[in-house]
Amino acid sequence: xxxxEQDPGPFNVPEGATVAFNCTYSNSASQSFFWYRQDCRKEPxxxxxxxxxxxxxxxxxxxxxxxxxxxxxxxxxxxLSDSATYLCVVNPLISNFGNEKLTxxxxxxxxxxx
Amino acid sequence: GAGVSxxxxxxxxxxGKDVELRCDPISGHTALYWYRxxxxxxxxxxxxxxxxxxxxxxxxxxxxxxxxxxxxxVSTLTIQRTQQEDSAVYLCASSLWVGDTGxxxxxxxxFGAGSRLTVL
Numbered sequence: 391x392x393x394x395e396q397d398p399g400p401f402n403v404p405e406g407a408t409v410a411f412n413c414t415y416s417n418s419a420s421q422s423f424f425w426y427r428q429d430c431r432k433e434p435x436x437x438x439x440x441x442x443x444x445x446x447x448x449x450x451x452x453x454x455x456x457x458x459x460x461x462x463x464x465x466x467x468x469x470l471s472d473s474a475t476y477l478c479v480v481n482p483l484i485s486n487f488g489n490e491k492l493t494x495x496x497x498x499x500x501x502x503x504x
Numbered sequence: 505g506a507g508v509s510x511x512x513x514x515x516x517x518x519x520g521k522d523v524e525l526r527c528d529p530i531s532g533h534t535a536l537y538w539y540r541x542x543x544x545x546x547x548x549x550x551x552x553x554x555x556x557x558x559x560x561x562x563x564x565x566x567x568x569x570x571x572x573x574x575x576x577x578v579s580t581l582t583i584q585r586t587q588q589e590d591s592a593v594y595l596c597a598s599s600l601w602v603g604d605t606g607x608x609x610x611x612x613x614x615f616g617a618g619s620r621l622t623v624l
Contacts, residue, residue, distance in 0.1 A: 434615050
């Protein structure tokens, strides 16, 4: 089983719709979780961290389910500019002091259709 | 600098040649990572540097790959005797270190624009 798994998509969604992605991780001791966004032929950029209590940033909501070992990203009122690949990122190792090697999922490709 | 700087942005080389890729991290970021991304694929971890600690080289695919970080800042990734399967975008990222800040969110990575390597 891969350490981090995502549905690769593509997801083709009409503008204004709500879309959700899930990402599963294999190491139950994983401590920190993130969503990154990668535009075509660009570098990944942080979209948002994922906190245990769930967090929201405008139209974006991230949730963590430790029991089922998945994180989710919800995008409401999708815009054309949301078209990108969304990467799930997990720190799989236990450490209070180290950054270790963050593990990236292969990404979910989203296209918003006018 | 304001961001992570990588050079060259594009490199085309012949099979068997050696290449060097350079990364200038954000000033003050003590953690530095190298990843590579093949066309249409996810990010593959290569190596991680943290301060003066021994680097985590567990992701290097073969002994043709090596990396160093001088003075805790600039890093160079060297690929010897390049092969066609080495063709990819090589991404460098830097971050603060959790140990410096005590803040788990410190391990947020800022990526450079990448070095696109094509081996003919």
